[in-house]
Amino acid sequence: MFKRILQLLYPEVCFGCSMTLLESEEILCSRCRLELPRPGLFLPKPNWLSLKFDGWMDYQDAHCFFLFSEGGRVQHLMHQIKYKGAQDVGRFLGVWCGSELNKYNWPFTYDLILPIPMHAQRARDRGYNQAQCIAEGISSSTQIPIIWGGIERIKNSQTLIHQNRQERFQVLEEVFQVINPSLIQGKHVLIVDDTLTTGATMLALGQKIKTAGARQVSFLALAALQ
Numbered sequence: 476m477f478k479r480i481l482q483l484l485y486p487e488v489c490f491g492c493s494m495t496l497l498e499s500e501e502i503l504c505s506r507c508r509l510e511l512p513r514p515g516l517f518l519p520k521p522n523w524l525s526l527k528f529d530g531w532m533d534y535q536d537a538h539c540f541f542l543f544s545e546g547g548r549v550q551h552l553m554h555q556i557k558y559k560g561a562q563d564v565g566r567f568l569g570v571w572c573g574s575e576l577n578k579y580n581w582p583f584t585y586d587l588i589l590p591i592p593m594h595a596q597r598a599r600d601r602g603y604n605q606a607q608c609i610a611e612g613i614s615s616s617t618q619i620p621i622i623w624g625g626i627e628r629i630k631n632s633q634t635l636i637h638q639n640r641q642e643r644f645q646v647l648e649e650v651f652q653v654i655n656p657s658l659i660q661g662k663h664v665l666i667v668d669d670t671l672t673t674g675a676t677m678l679a680l681g682q683k684i685k686t687a688g689a690r691q692v693s694f695l696a697l698a699a700l701q
């Protein structure tokens with residue numbers, strides 16, 4: 476009853492399309508749940524996503540949950556997770572993504588989830604790390620633990636926009652630092668990020684943790700540009 480009155484006064488809207496949500500809906504309307512473009516997980520390789528990673532390093536899987544397009548609903552959704560403080564949306568989508576992972580692959584070969592670390596200064600400015608919110612959701616569905624601390628981002632990478640992929644990759648390798656290698660030694664680590672464009676950031680972190688002793692690396696972006 477109380478929820479119904481609140482809904483009348485302050486209607487909750489869908490984070491994907493901004494339409495008013497029904498009482499039974501949460502975060503996303505049923506239409507967005509059905510229509511948001513999802514390419515599927517565990518696609519046979521090579522595929523459009525694996526081509527962003529192939530040839531750069533040895534890894535097991537590369538997944539994305541949503542397809543990202545300029546001006547589309549997924550972009551709108553990701554924007555709110557990243558810049559509008561919608562941490563609960565990140566967790567909600569992480570839970571959904573994790574439950575889909577459960578359908579495909581059980582038991583998992585992933586030992587740990589590593590959200591891409593955010594530079595401390597940026598984390599202070601924003602107040603949260605969106606990759607961590609998504610990772611928390613995935614972890615709660617799959618029961619795969621998250622690595623807390625131990626790996627840091629020691630530089631911001633805003634200046635990479637005008638560099639090509641090779642240059643980016645080299646610069647990015649210096650962006651991350653493994654403080655506590657014992658956390659990842661011998662483990663298969665699933666690296667999680669919010670959006671993936673070139674894959675260079677994920678690759679750089681993957682390379683770094685492999686050098687530090689991780690047994691295997693896989694990648695999962697909540698949304699990726701095709």
Ligand SMILES: [Zn+2]
Binds near residue numbers: 491492503505506507
């Ligand atoms: Zn919607």
